[in-house]
Amino acid sequence: MTSSDAEEDVLATPRLPTGFRVDGWELGGVIGSGGWGTVYEARAVADGTAAAVKVLPTGALAPGQRAEFGELVAREVRFSAEADHPHLIRTRAVCTVDAPDMPELDGAIALVMDRAEASVRQVLDSPKSSGPAGGPIPDAVRVLRGVVSGLAHMHGAGWVHGDLKPDNVLLGAGGEVWLADFGLATELDGTHAHMPPLGTLDHLPPEWWSQRTGARGAVVRPTADIWAFGVLAHQVLTGGRHPFPGSTARARSLAAQAYARGTAPLRLGAGLDEDWRLIVSDCLAPDHRTRLRHTAAHLAARIEELCGRRGRGRLLPGRTRSRR
Known part of the structure; x- marks a missing residue:
C-alpha cells in the first residue's frame, strides 16, 4: 500500500x-x-x-x-x-x-x-507563513534547532525516523517543536535497519530507489534522515520551496535521482546565505557514504555554533555572499 x-x-x-x-x-x-x-x-x-x-x-x-x-x-x-x-x-x-x-x-x-497547535506543513501552507517570496517561516531557526536536536537523540538511541517531513514536525502553543509520527521509526541493527517500502517520495534519499526490497523490507540508515532534514531545512528557510524541481512528489524524487547521478546540478533557493547553504547541501550529499560525516549530532553542533555567532534570533546575515 x-x-x-x-x-x-x-x-x-x-x-x-x-x-x-x-x-x-x-x-x-x-x-x-x-x-x-x-x-x-x-x-x-x-x-x-x-x-x-x-x-x-x-x-x-x-x-x-x-x-x-x-x-x-x-x-x-x-x-x-x-x-x-x-x-x-x-x-x-x-x-x-x-x-x-x-x-x-x-x-x-x-x-x-501531546496536542500541537500546527504542523510545519500547515505553517508553510498558510499565506502568512513567510515574509517576502521565498523567505523563511517564523522562528525558522528555532524550528530547525528543535528538529535536529530530536533527530540527534533518536539516532543516539539507535533509531531512524524514516519519514521526516513538514507534516511530521509539530509546533506547540508554548513554542514547543516536536518530531511526531513514529510509525516508520525503526531500530538500528548495527549500521542500518529495515522498514516497509513506504515513505514520502520527495523526502526519500536517492539510494532508496536503487536498492532491492527484501523479505525484511528496504534498507534504511540514519543518513536517510539527514537527507530528509536537508529537504525540510530548505523548505523551512525558503517558505516551502522544495530543493528539487517538479510539480508532483514523484517528479521531485526523479529530479533528486538525476542530481545523484550527476546529470543535474543542485540548485538551492537564492535566499539562502552561505552558512545555511553549506548545511543544506551537506545534508543533500548525493550518496549516503558522504552523508555519514554529517551526523545529526554534528549538524546540531554546527547550527548551535552558527546561532551563537549571529545571535539566536537572527537567521540571515544580510545578502547572500556566495551560491553553491
Whole structure:
C-alpha cells in the first residue's frame, strides 16, 4: 500500500463524533488525517488536560495490509514508550475504541499524545507563513534547532525516523517543536535497519530507489534522515520551496535521482546565505557514504555554533555572499 492509497482509505473511514469518549478522553474536532489514521482534539474527562488522540482503524484493511499496519502501530507505540526528549512527541496512553455502532472504527487503536497547535506543513501552507517570496517561516531557526536536536537523540538511541517531513514536525502553543509520527521509526541493527517500502517520495534519499526490497523490507540508515532534514531545512528557510524541481512528489524524487547521478546540478533557493547553504547541501550529499560525516549530532553542533555567532534570533546575515 502506498501513502496515497492509505490516505484514501482513511478519508473514506467514518469519523468519531464530537464528545465521543475513548477511555478517559473526550474527543473534539478533527485536527487532520495522515497516512494511517485521523487525529482529534481531546481533553481529559477528569481535569480537562488538552491532548490529541490519533485513531488508527484496522477494519477496512486487507489481511496483508492489516499485518503491515499492526507492525507500524507496534513500532510507533514501542518507540513512543521509550522516547524521552523535549523534541519528541509523547504518547501518554494507548487505548482501544469501543464503538459497536461503527464497525469500521470499533476496536481501533487510539494513541493519546501531546496536542500541537500546527504542523510545519500547515505553517508553510498558510499565506502568512513567510515574509517576502521565498523567505523563511517564523522562528525558522528555532524550528530547525528543535528538529535536529530530536533527530540527534533518536539516532543516539539507535533509531531512524524514516519519514521526516513538514507534516511530521509539530509546533506547540508554548513554542514547543516536536518530531511526531513514529510509525516508520525503526531500530538500528548495527549500521542500518529495515522498514516497509513506504515513505514520502520527495523526502526519500536517492539510494532508496536503487536498492532491492527484501523479505525484511528496504534498507534504511540514519543518513536517510539527514537527507530528509536537508529537504525540510530548505523548505523551512525558503517558505516551502522544495530543493528539487517538479510539480508532483514523484517528479521531485526523479529530479533528486538525476542530481545523484550527476546529470543535474543542485540548485538551492537564492535566499539562502552561505552558512545555511553549506548545511543544506551537506545534508543533500548525493550518496549516503558522504552523508555519514554529517551526523545529526554534528549538524546540531554546527547550527548551535552558527546561532551563537549571529545571535539566536537572527537567521540571515544580510545578502547572500556566495551560491553553491
